[in-house]
Amino acid sequence: MKILVADDSRVMRQIVIRTLRQAGYDDHDVVEAEDGRDAYDKVHAEKPDLVLSDWNMPNMSGLECLQALRSAGSGVPFGFVTSEGSAEMREKAADAGALFLIAKPFTEETFRDALDGVLS
Amino acid sequence: MSAPVVTELLDEGTVAEIAEQAWAALVGEEEVLVPLPGEPPTDPVSSWVEVVGPWTGAVVLTCGRDTAEQLARALLGEHAPEVVDGEDVVDALGELANVVGGNVKALLPAPSVLGLPEVGAAPSPGSPADTCRVDLLWRGQPLTISVQGCALDLTEENGVSL
Numbered sequence: 176m177k178i179l180v181a182d183d184s185r186v187m188r189q190i191v192i193r194t195l196r197q198a199g200y201d202d203h204d205v206v207e208a209e210d211g212r213d214a215y216d217k218v219h220a221e222k223p224d225l226v227l228s229d230w231n232m233p234n235m236s237g238l239e240c241l242q243a244l245r246s247a248g249s250g251v252p253f254g255f256v257t258s259e260g261s262a263e264m265r266e267k268a269a270d271a272g273a274l275f276l277i278a279k280p281f282t283e284e285t286f287r288d289a290l291d292g293v294l295s
Numbered sequence: 296m297s298a299p300v301v302t303e304l305l306d307e308g309t310v311a312e313i314a315e316q317a318w319a320a321l322v323g324e325e326e327v328l329v330p331l332p333g334e335p336p337t338d339p340v341s342s343w344v345e346v347v348g349p350w351t352g353a354v355v356l357t358c359g360r361d362t363a364e365q366l367a368r369a370l371l372g373e374h375a376p377e378v379v380d381g382e383d384v385v386d387a388l389g390e391l392a393n394v395v396g397g398n399v400k401a402l403l404p405a406p407s408v409l410g411l412p413e414v415g416a417a418p419s420p421g422s423p424a425d426t427c428r429v430d431l432l433w434r435g436q437p438l439t440i441s442v443q444g445c446a447l448d449l450t451e452e453n454g455v456s457l
Contacts, residue, residue: 258397
């Protein structure tokens with residue numbers, strides 16, 4: 176399976192990829208995107224099985240990316256990995272069609288809890 | 296109704312706890328933040344995120360440049376190159392402010408908006424009553440986290456947008 180990791184921070188993309196591996200998802204291909212616009216383009220070009228996206232990014236936010244994908248007819252499984260985990264954000268994420276929202280800072284257990292049903 | 300001041304909304308212990316969780320998850324499980332002040336760094340660098348809402352201000356992380364480089368190396372883990380470049384230091388320091396800021400924002404009155412991280416010379420703090428500051432030591436080196444009301448235009452030209 177292929178996972179698209181979208182975050183404007185290269186360091187955070189590395190941490191997300193490392194945590195995926197530590198959580199046991201080490202046999203998946205990983206593609207990186209540096210903002211929401213890049214993620215939108217790469218969903219179409221790379222056809223990932225899951226998108227893990229930051230929320231707050233320049234050019235196009237993660238939420239805008241998800242909304243654009245759904246408007247374009249893409250049903251790619253999509254989850255947020257973001258520093259904001261308030262009830263308001265979780266509701267916005269769910270309303271837009273996100274499967275989950277992982278709040279930073281996260282642990283490998285947090286990743287397993289969110290991803291087990293999606294990647295198993 | 297007047298705008299709330301941050302000391303009515305959260306305390307130093309809460310900010311320190313948020314920072315400790317961020318450090319344990321991002322910097323390393325064994326990495327400890329000790330709640331003690333140190334000598335101010337001679338070459339400080341700050342990263343911050345702006346919060347705009349019923350309470351407006353910034354969450355600012357300040358440390359020495361050597362500390363910032365060590366933080367970047369720790370965050371990159373096994374992917375850290377022999378010499379960590381400036382871009383990675385800016386990225387890592389900004390992301391730490393972003394994670395701490397995002398968790399602080401969750402405790403502030405809604406609705407509010409979190410800005411993108413910036414790195415540079417720290418924005419000027421607001422009044423002491425509207426500042427919640429914790430002094431910490433990481434690997435024996437000083438590091439401060441300040442949740443501070445807005446004194447000046449935070450978008451002034453003193454930072455590097457990430």
